[in-house]
Amino acid sequence: MIPSLLMVSIVVFLFIHLIPGDPAQIMLGDLATPEQVEQLRVEMGLDQPVAVQYGKWLKNLLSGDMGTSIFFHQPVGSVILSRAETSILLSLMTLFIIVVIGIPVGYLSSTRYGTRTDQVVSGLSMTFASIPTFWLGLNLMTIFAVKLHIFPTSGFPSIVDGGSIANLVYLILPSITLAAPNSALIIRLTRASMLDVLKEDYVRTARAKGLAEHLVNIKHVFRNSLNAVASALGFTFAALVSGTVVTETVFSLPGIGRLVVDSILRRDYPVLQGIILVIALIYMLINLLVDISYVMLDPRIQHGTGSTK
Numbered sequence: 001m002i003p004s005l006l007m008v009s010i011v012v013f014l015f016i017h018l019i020p021g022d023p024a025q026i027m028l029g030d031l032a033t034p035e036q037v038e039q040l041r042v043e044m045g046l047d048q049p050v051a052v053q054y055g056k057w058l059k060n061l062l063s064g065d066m067g068t069s070i071f072f073h074q075p076v077g078s079v080i081l082s083r084a085e086t087s088i089l090l091s092l093m094t095l096f097i098i099v100v101i102g103i104p105v106g107y108l109s110s111t112r113y114g115t116r117t118d119q120v121v122s123g124l125s126m127t128f129a130s131i132p133t134f135w136l137g138l139n140l141m142t143i144f145a146v147k148l149h150i151f152p153t154s155g156f157p158s159i160v161d162g163g164s165i166a167n168l169v170y171l172i173l174p175s176i177t178l179a180a181p182n183s184a185l186i187i188r189l190t191r192a193s194m195l196d197v198l199k200e201d202y203v204r205t206a207r208a209k210g211l212a213e214h215l216v217n218i219k220h221v222f223r224n225s226l227n228a229v230a231s232a233l234g235f236t237f238a239a240l241v242s243g244t245v246v247t248e249t250v251f252s253l254p255g256i257g258r259l260v261v262d263s264i265l266r267r268d269y270p271v272l273q274g275i276i277l278v279i280a281l282i283y284m285l286i287n288l289l290v291d292i293s294y295v296m297l298d299p300r301i302q303h304g305t306g307s308t309k
Contacts, residue, residue: 001284008280009061009273013054016269022046023070023267044070057273066277067270071263076274080256086156086248087255090171090178091240097179098186098236103229105183106190111217113195121187129184137177137250144173154252174251178244182236189232193225200224226297234290235283242279 024040025032041047045056060067066076109121145153156170157163197203198221206216245257256275263272 001281001288004284005277005280009058009277010054012273012276013057014050016272017050017053021267023269026267027070057270061277066274069268069271071266071268071271076270079259079271080274080278083254083256083259085158085160086171086253087241087244087257089159089168090174090244090247090253090255091237093168093171093175094178094182094240095233095237097175098183099233101179102183102186103190106187106229107194107217107222109187110191110194110198110221113198118191121191125184125187127184128180129188131180133177133181134246134250136180137174137247140173140177141251156251156253170251171253174244174247174253177247177250178240182240185236186229186232190225190229193228194221197221197225223297227294230293230297231290234286234293238279238283238286241282242275 022037022041024037024044024046028036028040038047045053057067064077066080068074069076069079072079105121109118112118141153144150151173152170154170157167159165159167194217203216203220206220207213242256242260244255245261247253248255248258256279260272260275262268263275
């Protein structure tokens, strides 16, 4: 993970500095004189070679300092944490809906393979996987917030900053919006994984021994098909934390996704670099947890040898 993070930091730093635009010019506005812009560039260290800037940034990063936001004039860590609450809670609620819907429905579809139930589930999965999230979000908002007044239309009052847990109601519609296409993915993946396992010899052997069909499906088929599902759920969660900018924009949520876009437009290099590094770390940690979950789901797997007992 350490070499990977180092490579990510180099690539991110170089590519961000290739983005057209001068942060000093943006901060001072169009009315600033060239002398004022150059003075601010010197104060910010932007006049130094890119290698020198990277070295200083990496040194501070290793000491826990991700720098100071050019736009907010606050530590980058504080800026990210202020937006992390919304993204993490939204991702957890969405993941809960995905698991509750995706896995049981996928299980049902695989056990009813070829029947009308399987065809209906497959058709609905393809439909929801094809619906744009912004269209679904706007329609859910129109029906349940504007017309029926069941849920709030937009925003999210912080729970951490003296708010109430009841504020989670603001995230119900966004969670459903994000869960719809991702649930369809998990449904299809669960179904496909179970159908692959159903072809294995040990499944036919279990049936030949007279084991009840539901026990065969649960103990031998479903359990042995969970590795692929666990991997997909892990990376789905990471993608939800980092890439929900469309849904956050539709529902005016102060999350990480909107912060990334705003930081790009403002040329706020420190914030953008910090976010991308945090996202990279999240992906790596989730990948590690998914690998560990393989052992819990399938004890035959021995890490480090690549063999099975």
